[in-house]
Amino acid sequence: MGDSIFNCCYVPPHPPGEGEPTGSRRAKIMASNAASISSDKRFLIFFDFDETIVDESSDDVVVQTAPGQHLPAWLKDTYQPGRYNEYMQRVLAYLSEQGVTESDIRGSMEKIPATPGMLTLFQFLRTRPPQDFEVVLLSDSNAFFIESWLRRAGARQLFHRIFTNPATFNRDGRLVMRPFHSHDCVRCPNNxxxxxxxREYVARRMQERGRPYQRVFYVGDGANDFCPVLSLGPRDVAFPRRDFPMHRxxxxxxxxxxxxxxxxxxPWSSGEDVVQRLRKLVAE
Known part of the structure; x- marks a missing residue:
């Protein structure tokens, strides 16, 4: 997304879900109960992933699995503004051709450090009363990168939903990524x-709940995190990482x-800054 303040649109998507729970009947009952509990949450909080939850770009990190830890010039030259998702599909195909495996990619994701104070913020959200926070991750990374990191960090269960580009390994062992959706916003990446x-998620959840959230929070860093916070209201809170594009x-x-x-x-520099403000807001 370009660094511009004029970048809003709305086309209702149909985001992919996480699939029906598998396993025993007891597991399904527990999942159903969890869904019922989620309808009672007071607050909704969105998180970006790259350079928000983790302190690096996962796309930059995966490049380090390539021979010599860099991409050839001919591949980098195929990038076109606004079509980054297509570019990363080519990058992943190249990595597969160079013998990079699923284990290699997972290992590179698991080693990415958390942003300062982010694990403290996660612990705060975990220990709040069950009616407080519905936690959602919204990222232009991809499902495999995100799931690999969250599971290694023991943070997967914190997130009620994850919205990101689908990515799965095919029979040839190549990680195939697809665009999340299509839209009409001229300032955002095409995927x-x-x-x-x-907008779609908040509207749907309000209909399911029968009432709005007390507040919506958004924690991010990048230019594409600015577009969503334009839809927030005066009681909601945007948490931009200090001196990053979203803040600017x-x-x-x-x-x-x-x-x-x-x-x-x-603005925040550490997840602990977010914790301090959330403590005050949830006490109101």
């Missing part, structure tokens, strides 16, 4: 407009169009 996902774009719109950006803005 994902996060505002579309946020919010600052830009505050200066250029005072009062246009509705959400409360709380």
């Amino acid at each position: 994902l407009c996060k505002q579309v996902v946020v 774009l919010i600052t830009e719109i505050h200066e250029a169009m005072p009062g246009e950006f509705k959400a409360v803005t709380v």
Whole structure:
């Protein structure tokens, strides 16, 4: 997404779900109960993944599995603005051709460090009363990268839903990634407009719950995290990583169009900064 404040749209998508729970009847009952509990949450919190939950870009990290830890110039030259998802599909195909395995890719993801204070923030969310937080991950990375890291970190169960580009290994051992959806937002990558996902998800959950959330929170860092927070209201909170593109774009719109950006803005450098503000907000 380009660094511009003019980038909103809305086309209701049909995001892929996580699939029906498998296993024993008891597991299905537990899943059903969990779904019922989720309808009672007071707050909804969205997280980006790259450079928000983890302190690096997962796409940059996977390149380190290539021979010499870099890509050939001819491949890098195929990148086109707004079509990054297609570029990464070619990157993953190249890695497979060079003998990079599923184990290699998983191992590279598992080694990515968490952003400072992020595991403290996760622990805070885990230990809150069960009616407090519904936690959702929204990322332009892909399902395999994200699931690999979350499971290694022991954080997968924290997330009620994960919205990202689907990615699975085919019979040849190649990681095949697909676009999440299509949309009409001219400023977002062609495969994902996060505002579309946020609007659709919040609207659907409000219908299921029969009432709105008390507040919606969004924790992110990048330019494509600015588009979704434009849809937040005055009681909601945008948490941009300090001095990253999302923070700069919010600052830009505050200066250029005072009062246009509705959400409360709380910049963060550590996940502990987010914890401090959440403690105050949930006590109100």
